[in-house]
Amino acid sequence: MDFFIHPYIPNALILKEMLKEVGIENINDLFNDVPKVNFDLNIPILDEYSIYKEVKSILSKNKVYKKCFMGGGPWFHFVPSIIKYLITRGEFLTSYTPYQPEVSQGVLQALFEFQSMICELYNMEVANASLYDFPTAIGEAILLSSRVTGRRKVIIPSSIPEDRKSVIRNYAINLEIIEVPFLDNGCPDLEYIKKIINKDIAGVYTEIPNFFGVIDFKIKELIEIAHEVEALAIIGADPLLMGIIKPPGDYGADIVVGDGQPLGIPPAMGGNSLGIIACKNDMRIIRQMPGRIVGMTKTIRGERAFTLVLSTREQHIRREKATSNICTNETLLAIAATIYMALLGKEGIKRIAKRIFHNTQYVIKRIKEIGLDTAFKGLHFRDFTIKGINIKKLNKFLKEKEILGGREISENIGLFAVTEIHKKEDIDEFIDLLKEFIRRN
Amino acid sequence: MISLEPLIFELSKKGRIGLYIEDCEIEEIPKEFLREELNLPEVSQIEVVRHFTRLSQMNWGVDTGPYPLGSCTMKYNPRINEELSWMDEIQWIHPLQDIDDIQGILEIMYKLEKMLSSITGMKRFSLQPAAGAHGEFTGCLIIRKYHKDRGEDRDEMIIPDSAHGTNPASAAMAGFKVIEIPTNEEGLVDIEALKSTVGKRTAGMMLTNPNTLGLFERNIKEITEIVHDAGGLMYYDGANLQGILGIARPGDMGFDIVHLNLHKTFSTPHGGGGPGSGPIGVNELLEDYLPVPVVDFDGNKYYLNWNLPKTIGKVRNWYGSIPVLVKAYSYLLSMGSNGLKLSCYASVVNTNYFMKKVSQIRGFTIPFGNAYRKHEVVISAEKLAKETGVTALDIAKALIDKGLHPPTIYFPPIVKEALMFEFTDTETKENIDKYIEALKEISDIAYSNPEILKKCPNKTLIGRVDEVYANHPKTMCLSYKMYLRKIKENI
Structure with a gap:
């Protein structure tokens, strides 16, 4: 194949010259160790106008409901216009996970503000910088409760939909999941939980509102039942509902998870997701939290600064002993949610x-x-x-x-x-x- | 403390709002459950715009300058892809719309899957996983179920010590015991160690090829044979696919499962750490184990196929990172078969050109020999550190002062004082030369006046961050609420 001019590959036509400096003539010499197999990818190359036309014409077959x-x-x-305007700024959009804090203060501070606003919404003290989505956040919360308590059983409401349960089962693949029947309001039967709960239970999970939209006013009781056997209470709470009712933190919830999509993020066929996880200020739980966490610190010159903290929990350092495998999360959508919450305010x-x-x-x-x-x-x-x-x-x-x-x-x-x-x-x-x-x- | 940009909470003033929403009265909620306290900032719209614009200005991106993070494949993120992904026909679609209403996106998913299959030599893909590590986890769940369905009790996952940290973490999450095998002096999988490790408990092996040293595992066929003969499956970590993109395919090497990172090899933006997309591909053996649904075509219509008899179920809500898929599809059209190959060539030439020049700089060595690298190279500053006290971290911070984003540092863990560079196909020769020049200057300073480097960076908006203060239980501050409490308690 001849090298050819391409807008995304600036060195395309000087590769030969660079090869000479390496000391080789033929590009294939760089691939001598790779087994040769012939295949044809059959992907056409299009100019920008044609791509635009092609993709637009395919997508026009989608129906947008008013x-x-x-x-x-x-x-x-509703998604305010300035969210797209701000999150597609190249400095946010094209950045990597902020490993070098001195040149990543923008994303770091935005994520610290995200964590802070999530904490305010739920009245918790710690939140991470996002998980993939709501079901995976529930899964991670359940695993977290098991690590903290050293127990291997969890209780979840049977009312949550099957696809969400499927994700939870995959995350909790080494745990036993007990489903609780629901009452005529769709909320879990607390009497049933009281009967079956014991000191083998790592965590008790419920949602507010429940899947059918009913606001569960027995969250306090459920948390107390969990705490009686020293299990963790995990509450899945809608972030917008927190604008009118008392948050799980007021009742002593240990972990709160949530679906961040309502916070200024378009649905995108379910493809724009934001998983929220927060916990109370308890080092036993904080040290077991999954995912990136941003902390406020100072520089050696004494300025305020932000950086990723507690990275010894994470996969790149702790490997198989990490609290989670998560690396890439949903940062840009967390920033979208931060902008949304800032716009709305109290x-x-x-x-x-x-x-x-x-x-x-x-x-x-x-x-x-x-x-x-x-x-x-x-x-x-x-x-x-x-x-x-x-x-x-x-x-x-x-x-x-x-x-x-x-x-x-x-x-x-x-x-x-x-x-x-x-x-x-x-x-x-x-x-x-x-x-x-x-x-x- | 001096602060470049106040927290949005500190800009708050009672009576301000960023969005007009008409108020209304509600009465049904019992008083004892009504929310009272809610300390979100009160700011006007312009203040929000300025705050986040200023924050963005305090951040590095591919759009700002070179970003040679090893194993991260920080390619240029073409804006046409972004624009297409923001169309209403993507952003304002509900996953439960009738099949007739979503033919457009299903067609893109179907065609993207076909392209990814031909690029990797795999039979089928699921586009569901949200990121690379999520793809790994999905792959591990498939491996687990495959063995279980066959009535075999296999709980060991073999992973080289040079692997990405996500590999052992994902395997552990899926319930496997991780068996680490060493790297030989050539920087490749130690075949003898592998032979003595595999056995009846082997569920599979997770391998990155080219590996994290940028070296292609040339014994790959032998490796896959050893693992397959022992009854295990081969998992391909696609984080480094860039190094062989369009040249060789994991499917042809004998891998059973592959994940790809669309936000690496296929140029979708990282967004400061997501959203990503980690499609997972499998061969015929494992087709029925993929997460549901997959997208199929009945000759007339595209549809969601939930009928995979052995499926592991779901690993996330809905069908995948849809906008990211559109960006990757658009990118593939902008490259074509030859463009993808050219992209691989350019990144591999860039790497070897850089390696050749860097190996001549005092204090830097190329561990594991001088064999040609693929898409990335790991430099060791161990010699420099021993002789001058200047570490990989110091070098990273000194590069920042020269207007250059540092490489990945201290990874892989098998290289001391590691600096892992990946220029991808995006970087110009001029910028690569700048790194070479900068490393020469840093080396010179290290040998003459190392103390200067300990204080870098000096030209950034803020100075070097105090990581100890950040992580100490007494001073650790993880939210504004915690910050206010610490002020109150005078910490």
């Missing part, structure tokens, strides 16, 4: 949570007015179920009206959601369509 009522995540929240996050809660109550009220009901009792936040209608047919009907319907939980139960982007008129239209659907069927 209105979405799909529950269970990822959710369609007042904004309350307002947005109130707006979502308000919309949820309104849609449920209207659902009941037309003779339908949620499948689970209790106060809902963002997600809600509708029972008693054929969800597949309903979704098909909504699709004709350019609306993305709900997630099928069973044939006649669907999981839906409203966020702050839904106006009263949108919800009224949704209800009118439900009415029409019932009338027709």
Whole structure:
């Protein structure tokens, strides 16, 4: 193959000259130790305009819904314009994990602020710089509880969806997972937990709101039950819900995990994910935390500075004894979430949570007015179920009206959601369509 | 303490907000559960823009200058790929939309998978894993299930001492006992040690080829044979694929499982540490073990295939780092078969050109002999450290003062005072020459006035970071909340 000019490969046409300095004539001499096999990759090379045209034309086959009522995540929240503008700045976008703190203060400080804001939301004192996504964060939290307690059993709610359980089972592959049945509000049965819990249990996990959108007001009791046997209480808490209700930290939760996607991150077919993990200020837990953690420190000149800390927990130093294998995480999306939380601030996050809660109550009220009901009792936040209608047919009907319907939980139960982007008129239209659907069927 | 840019919390002033949201009243939540305290900063939109713009200015990226981190493959990140990944048709798609609604992205996933298969010589890929280490973990889960399904009790994973730290960490997470094997004097897997290590408990071997020294394991066929004969599987860590991209394929070498790092070899940006993407490829033997769903084509439509009888299940939510996949696909089109090969050639020539020049500088040696390297080379500053007291860390900080981002340091652990350089295909000869010049100057100073180097960097916005202070339990500060508490407690 002849060397040819290419915009991404500046040395392409001087490679021969450089080879001479190495002392060889033929490029193949650099690959003498590699077994020769002939293959053809068959990938065409396109100019930039053609790539643009090609990819755009393929992607035009995707349908973008203007209105979405799909529950269970990822959710369609509003994403402020400046997030994309800031996170695609080349200095953030094209940087590596900040190993050299003197030239990486930007990412380090942003991650410290991310950790700090997560701690404020959940009232915890320590958070890491992100994990891959929500299910892997639950998996890591469960492993963390096992390392801290030296125990090998964990309790999780049976209400969480199968795909999330599958991830958890893979992470906790060497642990025993016990599923707890749920009550008519979809929350775990605490009496059941009390009966089965003992000193073999490493951690007890639950979610708020639960998968069906119901706010669990028994978090405090669950944490107490876990603490009675010195197990760790792990709470999966929606970050936006924290704008209106007391956070798990207020009740003594040991570990909090969360799905960061609602914090200013577009859904991207589930491909933009951000796993959150936080813990209380307990060195036993902190020393076992997975992933990167940024700390505030000083320089030898006395300035404030930020750097990666506790790296002796990590894979590049501790190898098979590391607390996790995670290396690359979701830093850029953590920065997006940081910008989002900074924009909202104390007042904004309350307002947005109130707006979502308000919309949820309104849609449920209207659902009941037309003779339908949620499948689970209790106060809902963002997600809600509708029972008693054929969800597949309903979704098909909504699709004709350019609306993305709900997630099928069973044939006649669907999981839906409203966020702050839904106006009263949108919800009224949704209800009118439900009415029409019932009338027709 | 002097601070270049205050924390966003310190910019907060009551009554400011960065986004207009209309307030509303809610009444249903019982008072005892209502949130009272919530100490998020209160800042206006312009303050947010300025704060994060200033932070970005305090950060190094490929867009700023050369970034020769070994094993990280810091290539140029073309903006056209970025732009395409930000289209509404990617960003505002829900994973549960009807198949008819997502034909576009499924087509890209399908075509990307085919390209990755032909590049690696593997049968099928799952695009699900979120990063390289996540791909390794997925691969280890597949190995575990494969043996279990065959009724075999194999719990040992063989990993060379030169491997990336993620290899043993991933194997351990999947429940394997890690058996480390030594590197021989040529910098390659010690075949005799491997032979005496494999046995009935061998589940597999994880190997990076070219390895972290930049050396191609030329006995690869023998290695795979030894492991296969013992009943184990071969796992290929694709972090270093750049060194043989378009020239050789792990599938042809006998590997059963491969992970790739799209954020390395396929030029998607690292974003300060993610999002990445670590697709995992397997041969026919393991096709049915991949995470679900995979993307298939029925001749008419692309669809998500959940029907893999032996699947390990899922390793993350949904289907993969979708925007990253679009960027990698777009990148592959910009290179074509010949461009990928050219990319490999350029990075390998860059490495050997650099190695040749550096080996002539006083105090630096090339451990494990002078054989040609592939995409990266590890230099040892052990001699310099012994003779002058100037360490790899000092050299890194001195490079920063010369406007050059340091290489990976102290890795792999089998090389003392290691400096691991990877220029990729992105770097110009002029910039590589700058590194050579800079290392010469640093060597000269080390032998004449080493103390100067201990205080580097001096030209950065901040001075050398105190890592001891950062990690001491008394002074360690991991959040603003902790910071406020420490101030209160006068620490």
